[in-house]
Amino acid sequence: MRIAVCPGSFDPVTNGHLDIIARASKMFDKVIVAVLKNSSKNSMFALEERVEMLRINSAGLGNVEVDSFSGLLIDFMKLKDAQIIIKGLRAVSDFEYEMQMALMNRKLDSNIETVFMMTSSKYSYLSSSLVKEVARHGGCIHGLVPDLIEEELIKRFNIGG
Numbered sequence: 257m258r259i260a261v262c263p264g265s266f267d268p269v270t271n272g273h274l275d276i277i278a279r280a281s282k283m284f285d286k287v288i289v290a291v292l293k294n295s296s297k298n299s300m301f302a303l304e305e306r307v308e309m310l311r312i313n314s315a316g317l318g319n320v321e322v323d324s325f326s327g328l329l330i331d332f333m334k335l336k337d338a339q340i341i342i343k344g345l346r347a348v349s350d351f352e353y354e355m356q357m358a359l360m361n362r363k364l365d366s367n368i369e370t371v372f373m374m375t376s377s378k379y380s381y382l383s384s385s386l387v388k389e390v391a392r393h394g395g396c397i398h399g400l401v402p403d404l405i406e407e408e409l410i411k412r413f414n415i416g417g
């Protein structure tokens with residue numbers, strides 16, 4: 257069984273992430289979306305919220321499950337018996353850091369392969385941080401994130417002033 261892991265912070269999940277997850281689900285027997293319990297990064301959404309939002313929005317994909325991890329990604333992969341890391345590439349600017357991570361992961365475990373997928377062009381400029389920044393200043397984020405997250409972001413930034 258080919259099991260792929262799609263790791264990230266997902267703070268919050270965007271339609272760009274969901275596009276990669278849906279396309280990956282067609283390529284592998286199982287896709288595990290792995291949400292990082294990031295202790296160093298200050299996340300806007302709690303781990304449970306990030307996991308829940310991914311679960312709700314990938315519920316239609318039968319072979320996708322959502323889990324969380326801390327520590328090294330390759331240790332989580334061993335635990336799940338997964339062999340492939342899926343990453344989305346938006347632009348050349350993503351390449352350098354992604355290449356570094358792919359090579360480090362392969363050094364740590366030579367059985368792990370990283371597979372890069374090109375993001376759909378309509379999402380190529382999209383990132384969780386940009387979505388939060390635009391929402392913080394009252395800009396329109398419609399179509400960039402699932403509707404539930406759009407509502408939640410608007411609510412949080414309104415309450416925060």
Ligand code: PNS
Pocket residue numbers: 263264265266292327328329330356357358360361
């Ligand atoms: O969405 P992000 O923040 O770009 O995702 C980064 C992520 C989670 C893929 C990366 O930080 C990661 O794999 N962290 C786990 C720690 C680890 O394994 N580090 C070594 C990888 S080179």
